[in-house]
Amino acid sequence: IAGITQAPTSQILAAGRRMTLRCTQDMRHNAMYWYRQDLGLGLRLIHYSNTAGTTGKGEVPDGYSVSRANTDDFPLTLASAVPSQTSVYFCASSPGQDTDTQYFGPGTRLTVL
Amino acid sequence: DQQVKQNSPSLSVQEGRISILNCDYTNSMFDYFLWYKKYPAEGPTFLISISSIKDKNEDGRFTVFLNKSAKHLSLHIVPSQPGDSAVYFCAASDKNRDDKIIFGKGTRLHILP
Numbered sequence: 001i002a003g004i005t006q007a008p009t010s011q012i013l014a015a016g017r018r019m020t021l022r023c024t025q026d027m028r029h030n031a032m033y034w035y036r037q038d039l040g041l042g043l044r045l046i047h048y049s050n051t052a053g054t055t056g057k058g059e060v061p062d063g064y065s066v067s068r069a070n071t072d073d074f075p076l077t078l079a080s081a082v083p084s085q086t087s088v089y090f091c092a093s094s095p096g097q098d099t100d101t102q103y104f105g106p107g108t109r110l111t112v113l
Numbered sequence: 114d115q116q117v118k119q120n121s122p123s124l125s126v127q128e129g130r131i132s133i134l135n136c137d138y139t140n141s142m143f144d145y146f147l148w149y150k151k152y153p154a155e156g157p158t159f160l161i162s163i164s165s166i167k168d169k170n171e172d173g174r175f176t177v178f179l180n181k182s183a184k185h186l187s188l189h190i191v192p193s194q195p196g197d198s199a200v201y202f203c204a205a206s207d208k209n210r211d212d213k214i215i216f217g218k219g220t221r222l223h224i225l226p
Binding site for chain 1: 119122154155159162213214217219
């Protein structure tokens with residue numbers, strides 16, 4: 001693994017189903033983030049984690065949950081998917097609690113029908 | 114309430130000429146600004162940043178200018194190259210408050226041959 005990876009690359013999901021988007025980084029970064037990108041709305045922060053064991057809510061957290069059991073992994077769970085959660089999801093990480101640089105994964109394209 | 118505004122959804126520039134992407138912000142507490150570049154089907158990548166104590170930062174063909182009194186920053190690319198065709202996101206943060214980055218909606222840059 002090099003950098004930050006996300007899985008799956010894309011997914012079509014029936015409304016009401018549970019889905020977990022995976023994110024793994026091998027850079028030993030403390031902070032990790034989940035964003036969604038929607039046409040005309042740019043990137044919006046869903047949840048973040050400043051360090052393993054802690055999480056926080058971003059701008060659009062409703063309908064999503066995260067966990068940070070270790071440094072490397074930061075999964076995003078949709079407990080009961082709805083069509084408005086159709087989006088491209090990006091995971092990102094940064095070395096510490098600063099904003100010098102966030103490194104983004106390749107994204108997961110999620111379609112909820 | 115959009116704190117970071119990129120009012121031009123798209124911009125077309127002739128190859129070899131200067132590309133100027135603009136960004137306005139409303140939060141006077143923002144003290145750190147970044148530009149990210151995004152190609153289709155890839156995650157955003159960090160391009161250049163500037164602290165509020167500076168009014169200019171240059172890195173090769175890329176220069177970011179900050180006008181704090183106008184709450185405006187711009188990204189200059191000169192000369193523009195075909196590989197510069199991408200979506201550019203302006204972003205800002207208040208380092209004294211937290212490490213959350215607020216992104217603009219993005220500007221799609223087309224470099225014309």
